[in-house]
Each structure stands twice: as C-alpha cells, then as structure tokens.
Amino acid sequence: MTTEQASSKNDILFARAQQTTPGGVNSPVRAFRSVGGTPRFITRAEGPYFWDADGKRYIDYIGSWGPAILGHARPEVVKAVQDAAANGLSFGAPTEGEIEIAEEICRLLPSIEQVRLVSSGTEATMSALRLARGATGRDKIVKFEGCYHGHADSLLVKAGSGLLTFGNPTSAGVPEDFVKHTLVLDYNNVPQLEDAFASMGDTIACVIVEPVAGNMNLIRATPEFLQRMRELCTEYGAVLIFDEVMCGFRVGLGGAQEMYGIAPDLTALGKVIGGGMPVAAFGGRADLMQKMAPIGPVYQAGTLSGNPVAVAAGMTTLKLIQEDGFYEKLSSQADKLVKGLTEAAREAGIAFCGDAVGGMFGMYFSENVPSSYGQMMAGDKERFNRFFHGMLDEGVYFAPAMFEAGFVSIQHDDAVIAETVEAARRVFKRIG
Numbered sequence: 001m002t003t004e005q006a007s008s009k010n011d012i013l014f015a016r017a018q019q020t021t022p023g024g025v026n027s028p029v030r031a032f033r034s035v036g037g038t039p040r041f042i043t044r045a046e047g048p049y050f051w052d053a054d055g056k057r058y059i060d061y062i063g064s065w066g067p068a069i070l071g072h073a074r075p076e077v078v079k080a081v082q083d084a085a086a087n088g089l090s091f092g093a094p095t096e097g098e099i100e101i102a103e104e105i106c107r108l109l110p111s112i113e114q115v116r117l118v119s120s121g122t123e124a125t126m127s128a129l130r131l132a133r134g135a136t137g138r139d140k141i142v143k144f145e146g147c148y149h150g151h152a153d154s155l156l157v158k159a160g161s162g163l164l165t166f167g168n169p170t171s172a173g174v175p176e177d178f179v180k181h182t183l184v185l186d187y188n189n190v191p192q193l194e195d196a197f198a199s200m201g202d203t204i205a206c207v208i209v210e211p212v213a214g215n216m217n218l219i220r221a222t223p224e225f226l227q228r229m230r231e232l233c234t235e236y237g238a239v240l241i242f243d244e245v246m247c248g249f250r251v252g253l254g255g256a257q258e259m260y261g262i263a264p265d266l267t268a269l270g271k272v273i274g275g276g277m278p279v280a281a282f283g284g285r286a287d288l289m290q291k292m293a294p295i296g297p298v299y300q301a302g303t304l305s306g307n308p309v310a311v312a313a314g315m316t317t318l319k320l321i322q323e324d325g326f327y328e329k330l331s332s333q334a335d336k337l338v339k340g341l342t343e344a345a346r347e348a349g350i351a352f353c354g355d356a357v358g359g360m361f362g363m364y365f366s367e368n369v370p371s372s373y374g375q376m377m378a379g380d381k382e383r384f385n386r387f388f389h390g391m392l393d394e395g396v397y398f399a400p401a402m403f404e405a406g407f408v409s410i411q412h413d414d415a416v417i418a419e420t421v422e423a424a425r426r427v428f429k430r431i432g
C-alpha cells in the first residue's frame with residue numbers, strides 16, 4: 001500500500017466501519033478479503049461509473065452484482081422511485097403496482113403462471129425450496145457444487161466426501177441435521193445426476209440449479225445437463241427450480257429458461273427485477289403456487305414484500321429492458337469486452353480466456369473456459385488478484401474475487417469498453 005492510499009478517505013472509513021460492523025461491510029465479498037486491500041466506499045454512481053470517497057472515478061463492472069443493467073441512476077427509474085415515495089413508503093396492504101409487476105413477470109417468463117414477491121434472492125430460493133418440499137411431501141434436495149442460492153441453512157452446503165454422500169455445512173451455525181437432506185453434485189455431470197435419481201429419485205423433493213452459473217465465475221450449463229435434469233425431475237415427480245436470481249433478465253429477456261428452451265416448475269428471481277431496490281420473487285406452475293398461504297398449507301410472509309417504492313423501480317426497469325435491440329446491444333458490449341481483454345492478455349503472453357452470456361461475463365486466468373467448480377478453482381488466483389488491483393488503480397472496478405461473474409450495463413458503450421481494454425493492456429504487461 002502506498003502512503004497516498006494509506007491516508008485515503010476509504011482507509012479512514014474502513015477503519016471506522018470495522019468498529020461497529022463485523023469486517024466493516026454488510027455483505028462479505030465487499031470486504032476485499034479475497035484480493036486484499038481496502039474496499040472503496042462509494043459516494044455516487046451514474047451510468048457505467050461510480051465514485052469513491054476520495055472522488056476517484058471507476059468504470060463499474062459489478063453493477064450492484066447484477067441489478068444495474070440500465071446503468072446507475074437511470075433518470076426514469078429514479079423518477080419512478082421519487083414519485084412512489086411521495087405517496088408513502090409502505091402500507092402493509094396490497095397495491096395495484098404489485099399486480100402490474102406480477103403480470104409483467106408472468107408475461108415475460110411463460111413458465112411462471114403465478115408469482116409471489118419477496119425482498120431478497122435468499123428469501124425467494126428459501127421459499128421455493130419450502131414449497132417444493134411441502135408440495136411433494138419429500139425432504140431431499142439436490143444442488144450443485146459452486147452454485148450459490150443465498151444463505152438459507154439447507155443451501156449452505158458443500159459436497160460430502162464421497163460420491164452421492166450428503167453434504168457438509170459451509171457455515172458455522174448450520175446444524176448437520178439441517179443439511180443432511182441436501183445432496184451436492186457436480187455441475188454439468190450428467191451421469192452423476194442420473195445415478196442420484198436411480199438410487200433415491202422418489203425421495204427427492206427438488207433440484208435447484210443456476211442454469212447459467214454466476215457465483216463460481218461464469219459457467220454455462222450444457223444443454224444436455226439441463227435437459228436431462230428436466231426429464232429426471234418429471235419422471236420422478238421432483239420439482240425443478242431454476243435459480244435465475246442472477247441470470248434472469250440478464251442473459252436475455254426470457255432468462256436462461258428461454259435461452260435453453262427448458263421450462264422449470266419454479267423460478268427464483270431477484271437482482272434485475274428490483275432495478276437496484278429490494279425486489280425478488282419466486283413463481284411457477286399455478287398448481288404448485290396454489291399451495292402457498294393464505295390458500296395453501298406452505299407458509300411464507302414478509303412485512304416489506306411487494307414494497308411500493310421498490311416495485312416502482314422494478315417495474316420501470318422491466319419496461320426499459322424491453323426497448324428494441326436492448327439485449328443485442330448488451331450482449332455485443334459484453335462480447336467486445338471479453339474479446340478485447342483476451343487479445344490484450346495474449347499480447348502479454350498471459351494464459352487468459354473469457355466468456356459472456358447476454359450482459360454477464362467471466363474472466364479466467366487459465367487456458368480454457370471452465371465447465372465445473374473444480375476447473376474454475378484451478379485458475380491462477382494470485383495473478384487474478386494482481387490484475388484486479390492493477391485495474392482498480394487504473395479506475396476499473398471488477399468483482400473483488402476470482403469466483404465472481406462480471407456485469408456490463410447498457411451504458412457501457414464502445415468508448416467505455418475501449419478505455420477498459422487499454423487499461424488492461426497496461427496492467428497485463430505489468431503482471432505478465
């Protein structure tokens with residue numbers, strides 16, 4: 001750390017934050033533990049940029065971890081929030097806005113016949129699991145290593161020691177008893193999934209998957225993997241849950257389910273549907289959703305669910321992403337970024353590759369694009385960390401961990417991408 005950085009406002013704020021907040025942050029990855037150094041405290045954001053407490057500007061490739069698909073502080077969204085706020089912040093009684101956003105979600109994702117609004121992705125997946133268990137009367141759930149579905153107890157699990165053994169908690173405070181029904185399998189491993197169903201198919205309540213994984217860097221599911229998963233769930237009466245909290249409205253307007261042409265039974269949504277405000281949702285087949293309270297036996301509730309201010313931001317965002325050519329432009333910007341970074345790395349002789357799906361991208365310090373958690377973990381983490389800090393110095397903010405996907409917004413125009421690639425060219429040379 002240079003002396004200049006040591007006296008920065010970010011350092012002062014970070015020291016102060018740590019007095020009252022564990023690790024100084026309200027969500028762990030913000031703390032830079034993986035890459036080292038001081039997190040930047042953000043004071044404002046606009047379009048593809050944000051500014052830290054020292055007034056330094058960054059090109060932002062996190063976009064609030066996905067929601068900022070329109071770029072930051074899009075005037076129409078800010079106006080919708082201001083207008084809604086002027087009418088009152090929360091009522092604890094239903095509003096017409098909740099009907100409108102539900103109708104829009106059902107229209108855009110035809111596998112969703114009914115939907116329930118919640119406030120975070122964690123709530124959405126947790127409730128979808130409860131519904132799947134309640135509807136099937138079964139306990140076991142299947143998840144895949146490297147997929148993140150929020151921090152509900154039964155989902156904080158890593159693979160057990162042997163094939164088809166039940167998982168181990170990845171967090172203190174999660175009793176073994178709570179995860180003993182969670183089977184953790186390899187992503188993209190079809191034979192393993194088939195074995196699991198062959199040996200215990202009629203006890204599996206659901207399979208939950210990120211159909212485009214974005215929490216182990218970016219990893220695409222193979223079409224065969226998702227197709228076989230769909231067939232097995234149907235054959236054995238298990239509920240297929242697509243966790244599209246990240247990839248929904250991000251890889252395309254119809255999400256990963258449209259891209260792969262596979263209809264899940266339930267879908268979890270979040271991030272983009274709130275446009276930067278706390279909105280998330282789960283929904284799917286009407287016969288399943290009808291099992292939810294108040295009409296069915298599966299309980300779930302929320303004081304701020306369907307909050308009118310948050311819903312106004314979400315609804316405005318959902319309208320704006322339907323403008324002509326939105327996803328073509330978004331994908332093309334992500335593709336240009338990945339192509340530019342790859343060329344710059346090659347010039348410096350660095351093993352690097354990338355991938356992009358819609359407005360999500362992955363950067364890998366390895367020769368080949370990974371297809372599983374294990375392959376992703378084999379990347380050169382030390383070199384990524386040097387790249388991350390080099391880019392940060394250059395005013396480009398990527399996710400502060402090799403295990404995260406990146407995001408472009410519709411405001412990342414050619415000039416912004418070119419500036420990023422030029423910065424990367426300098427950084428790759430330094431770390432080559």
Ligand SMILES: *Cc1c(COP(=O)(O)O)cnc(C)c1O
Pocket residue numbers: 119120121122123125148149150151210214215243244245246247270271280
């Ligand atoms: C972010 C995320 C979640 C959790 O959402 P929160 O709003 O952070 O609780 C769940 N699943 C996936 C795929 C995510 O990316």
